[in-house]
Amino acid sequence: MSQAQLMDGAGLARRIVEETAKRAADLKDRTGAAPCLATVLVGEDPASVTYVRMKQNRSRKAGIESRHVALPAHTTTAELVAALEALSADPTVHGILLQHPVGPHIDERAAFEAIAPEKDVDGVTLSSYAAMSFGLPGFVSCTPGGIMRLLDEYDVDPAGKRAVAVGRSAILGKPVGMLLLGRDATVTYCHSRTADLSSVVREADIVVAAVGRPRLIRGEDIKPGAVVIDAGYNPGNVGDVDFDTAVTRAGLITPVPGGVGPMTIAVLLEQTVTGAERQLGF
Amino acid sequence: MSQAQLMDGAGLARRIVEETAKRAADLKDRTGAAPCLATVLVGEDPASVTYVRMKQNRSRKAGIESRHVALPAHTTTAELVAALEALSADPTVHGILLQHPVGPHIDERAAFEAIAPEKDVDGVTLSSYAAMSFGLPGFVSCTPGGIMRLLDEYDVDPAGKRAVAVGRSAILGKPVGMLLLGRDATVTYCHSRTADLSSVVREADIVVAAVGRPRLIRGEDIKPGAVVIDAGYNPGNVGDVDFDTAVTRAGLITPVPGGVGPMTIAVLLEQTVTGAERQLGF
Incomplete structure (x- = not known):
């Protein structure tokens, strides 16, 4: 029987990350600021902790700074929204990732919507989804x-x-x-x-x-x-x-x-640098 | 040959509008305020003028007040956005309809996005679309x-x-x-x-x-x-x-x-009254 050709996501992701790292370095050379991805984690679910740590490691290797916000499991929706709004307003943060699922007592949609669209590098807000659906600019x-x-x-x-x-x-x-x-x-x-x-x-x-x-x-x-x-x-x-x-x-x-x-993280990192370039007027 | 059963949109629309008119009257009785739909028209395209007039007439018959904003054909995107933002902020307006298409020199998307989601009774904003896609509350x-x-x-x-x-x-x-x-x-x-x-x-x-x-x-x-x-x-x-x-x-x-x-206008009127009920805390 014939065999399908394999699609090498790992290899393509590596090339995207290399290119992203060059852009991050270039941005830092010219503006003095490194791109910064904020990761927000509610609670200590082991799988979520692992995912966040992996994203932080990959970010660092690509020259993207991480800002980690660890919130206790009993965090309320209002507290999480406030934390995300603060990151949205912080000019030193260029991308925001809320690790999800966030737990059943939190209104996840309300939390996502507290992320400013220009920092929504994980593409989770309503307006990012709609823009993607209509072929408008925005993060996917x-x-x-x-x-x-x-x-x-x-x-x-x-x-x-x-x-x-x-x-x-x-x-x-x-x-x-x-x-x-x-x-x-x-x-x-x-x-x-x-x-x-x-x-x-x-x-x-x-x-x-x-x-x-x-x-x-x-x-x-x-x-x-x-x-x-x-x-x-x-x-x-x-x-x-x-x-x-x-x-x-x-x-x-x-x-x-x-x-x-591997493509998922590559796109996350790439969009973070794109966000940083735009926000720094690069 | 067999014949399909006809789906009587005109009849269903009439019943929806009757029900909507009752809710509008009830709202006015209890709050003193009638539901108000703002219609915004840029230019004088004859088909658009006709559509807007029809919507105004149907609104009036259902006990919904109309507020018409007629803007000249040479209106800029910024001027249209400002007009829509003013209506979005006006507590006496409960629904906003921007008659479209608005002409090629205007950024229609920017105009739509100036409509407050809670008044987007025509369901044209990005967040309305995404909410509809995800089964969340909002106007369709x-x-x-x-x-x-x-x-x-x-x-x-x-x-x-x-x-x-x-x-x-x-x-x-x-x-x-x-x-x-x-x-x-x-x-x-x-x-x-x-x-x-x-x-x-x-x-x-x-x-x-x-x-x-x-x-x-x-x-x-x-x-x-x-x-x-x-x-x-x-x-x-x-x-x-x-x-x-x-x-x-x-x-x-x-x-x-x-x-x-006929269903399109019926849903527009119904959503206008729903918006008014919510905004008036009814």
């Missing part, structure tokens, strides 16, 4: 933005193709569908209530799996030669795509790990 | 909101069905797709770059034609028994659906005129 959600960069890297032009987003979350499924629509794909959204998911996915020239169900999409669901993007995260480094069977049908496929994952 | 785009009401009226439950939006405009195609997705349909967006539009439309249990091309969707494109919503406006009261052929295949179909059109 990082994972969807990373997926589009991967498609470009492998010369996949979505125009006129059928694309299927499996999943409809606010930070992944919905925005990636909107970005693909903006690039002239015919876009279908699938989800848990979709009848006969396999047959819908089989229509797709481009599949983005973004639902968080291990190995939901199998080889037999893939149109031969399709581009398969696995944006699922499940325990044990398992994606939403059953890689072993899908790789024999797809034309291009992202591995897990090393596919979409 | 009027035509998409009217379409959902029509579906409810005829007991069409989108959950698990395939829905196709033909068109991807910011006020019609994109939001109606998001509303259908929020109601658990499997949603596909088609547009001018879609390959083999007929075969995609033929997959649909629910078709929303919203592209502004006369009679683009023909009977042979319709899956037998499908629900066909014609939201197209073309000269001569012609929709985007070829009614005469589609009516023999569809299960339910909106006529043009008398289908979607």
Whole structure:
């Protein structure tokens, strides 16, 4: 059986981060200020702590300063909003990342909306989402933005193709569908209530799996030669795509790990430097 | 040949407006203040003048006061933004409608964004769109909101069905797709770059034609028994659906005129009263 070409997200992410680090260094040379990403964490969930630490490490390596705001688990919505508003107003902070989920007692949407749009480098605010949907300037959600960069890297032009987003979350499924629509794909959204998911996915020239169900999409669901993007995260480094069977049908496929994952942080860092450049009038 | 049942938008709109008028009268009885819709028109385009006048007339009949702001054709973006900001800040105005398109020399998006979200009864701001996309509270785009009401009226439950939006405009195609997705349909967006539009439309249990091309969707494109919503406006009261052929295949179909059109104004008036109720603490 033929084997799909692997889409090397790790390699592309590395090149984006290198380029970002050059821009960060250049910015610091010319303005004296390094780009600064504020990370905000509520509580001490171990996975969230790990994610935030990873983002801080990657930032540092790219010449981006981190400002960490650690808030106790019992932080209220009002307290979190106040902290985010303070960062939004602080001219030495250029990007703000609220690690989420934030816990059920907090109004996450209210917290996101306290992030100034020009510092929303994680692309989580309502206005960032809408701007992305309408093709207006602004920051994109990082994972969807990373997926589009991967498609470009492998010369996949979505125009006129059928694309299927499996999943409809606010930070992944919905925005990636909107970005693909903006690039002239015919876009279908699938989800848990979709009848006969396999047959819908089989229509797709481009599949983005973004639902968080291990190995939901199998080889037999893939149109031969399709581009398969696995944006699922499940325990044990398992994606939403059953890689072993899908790789024999797809034309291009992202591995897990090393596919979409590294792109998310690369786009976060890149957008942070872009935000800093704009805010510093560079 | 069988004939589809007609979806009587005119009749449903009339009932919604009657209910809205009762709420407006009740609000005035209890607070002394009538709901007030501000209409803003730039220039004197005859079609726009007619639309605004119609909205004013319908408002008056429903017990909603109109405040009309007529601006000359040479109005700048900054002047229009200032006018909209003033209305946004005016406590006697509860809803704001900017008649659009506003002319190529004006940044329409900047103008829309000057409308306070709580007065955005036409559902045109970025935050209204995003809130609608995420199922959060807020005002919907009027035509998409009217379409959902029509579906409810005829007991069409989108959950698990395939829905196709033909068109991807910011006020019609994109939001109606998001509303259908929020109601658990499997949603596909088609547009001018879609390959083999007929075969995609033929997959649909629910078709929303919203592209502004006369009679683009023909009977042979319709899956037998499908629900066909014609939201197209073309000269001569012609929709985007070829009614005469589609009516023999569809299960339910909106006529043009008398289908979607009347629903748009009904939802505008209803949202204006809702806005007034909220702003007056009712």
